[in-house]
Amino acid sequence: MTDTHDTRAATGTSQLVTSPATQSEDHNRGLQLGTATIESFADVTPELARVVVSIPDLAAEPNWVRPNVAIRFYLDERFESATRVYTVRSANVVAGTIEVDVVRHGATSPMMLWLDTLKVGDTVKFGGPRPHFDIPETGGRDVVIFADATSIPALFAILDQADQGLTGRGWVATSDEHAFSELPALPGLTLTRVAPGTGFADELATLPHPDKVVVWGAGERDEMRAVRSFFRNDNGLAKDDVAVFGYWRRGTTNTQIDMQRLQAYEAALAEGRSVHDLDDLALAI
């Protein structure tokens, strides 16, 4: 895998951090902006680092313990001053810490370099918790789930607090057997590990009634776009029944993705709309 960082991306980083849009009340409503401290970190597998981070006043903000909330790390200038979004896998209110799983994806990138230099006691600026999407209301229907290594933490947090009566199927595209095996088991939900990197067309083709399910998915942007289009466009599912999000894009840094998001967001604000009105997967990234 190649390192796609360039001066454009680095310039974009400062724009992302200083833009009035990303500093606006609309963008940061309910977010805690502060400095976190690294309590511990360990390689759970060669593909996965688990970082425990202490958050000041964590107990004062109930959103930290909600299923599937995200945190944005503001890395320092050693890492291009890049900002990167990760999922809170779990939060410990008593200890005031959160657990974040970082997939080691093999590129030379700000987050991978950050991991390589990490020491206990290091600090990092953050913004969070930002609530992300849960499994849609099922109304008695099955759920179908599509995840990759980067969304295992989100799925972990969701299933950890899910209704035990949830039924359905899910496919997790990862080579990390251990990370997959840690996912909570629910009696009515069958999760299957599949090979990463090829998309979910084969799995989509096996669904007997794709118009009678709710959908949760997160992972590579183009793969998720195809999943969403299958349910929304080909099978007519309603918007609220399909919670599918792109977490990263093959061959594109998240700095570049965030720059394009920022432009769309600035345009939305100028038209009197909010961050909540943006359809991320519809952006031409």
Ligand SMILES: Cc1cc2nc3c(=O)[nH]c(=O)nc-3n(C[C@H](O)[C@H](O)[C@H](O)COP(=O)(O)OP(=O)(O)OC[C@H]3O[C@@H](n4cnc5c(N)ncnc54)[C@H](O)[C@@H]3O)c2cc1C
């Ligand atoms: C809401 C949300 C929650 C997320 N939660 C998590 C999480 O809990 N754990 C997690 O590991 N990631 C998570 N991600 C994804 C993570 O933010 C991206 O993978 C991010 O791009 C990594 O930053 P980087 O600096 O390492 O790579 P970048 O600088 O963004 O990219 C450098 C190169 O690496 C490639 N790349 C980036 N990520 C991957 C990957 N996963 N696999 C293969 N190639 C990749 C890019 O395509 C690019 O070519 C989440 C993203 C979002 C939006």
